[in-house]
Amino acid sequence: MRNDKDNVIIKKTFQFALEIVSFCELLEENKKYVISRQLLKAGTSIGSNIREAQNAESKADFIHKVKIAAKEADETEYWLLICKHSPSYPFDEKLLLELTEINKILSKIISTSKTH
Numbered sequence: 001m002r003n004d005k006d007n008v009i010i011k012k013t014f015q016f017a018l019e020i021v022s023f024c025e026l027l028e029e030n031k032k033y034v035i036s037r038q039l040l041k042a043g044t045s046i047g048s049n050i051r052e053a054q055n056a057e058s059k060a061d062f063i064h065k066v067k068i069a070a071k072e073a074d075e076t077e078y079w080l081l082i083c084k085h086s087p088s089y090p091f092d093e094k095l096l097l098e099l100t101e102i103n104k105i106l107s108k109i110i111s112t113s114k115t116h
Helices: 008-029 032-051 060-084 094-113
Strands: none
Touching: 008 032, 008 060, 008 094, 032 060, 060 094
């Protein structure tokens, strides 16, 4: 079994996914179904792609999977910004701050993986 406890990005993206699930439940309670589904898919797939990358078949495959996670993070940011700027939507600034931190880590992983 892998030791994911020490892997910062795995921990952060898993915790972020749990927070996204909770936030999407709040969106559903407010009958914001379409955005909730979009955000739930994108926000939880960041971590699932990072987990997949741990079993990559090559360095190129690893980079590709991390880039997919970065794309999902970008989409997640889009849906969170929709919530932030729509007056009738709930919003949690903490989610955007955590996502910014995740994006920085993903960028660093991609850039250092390419150079090694």
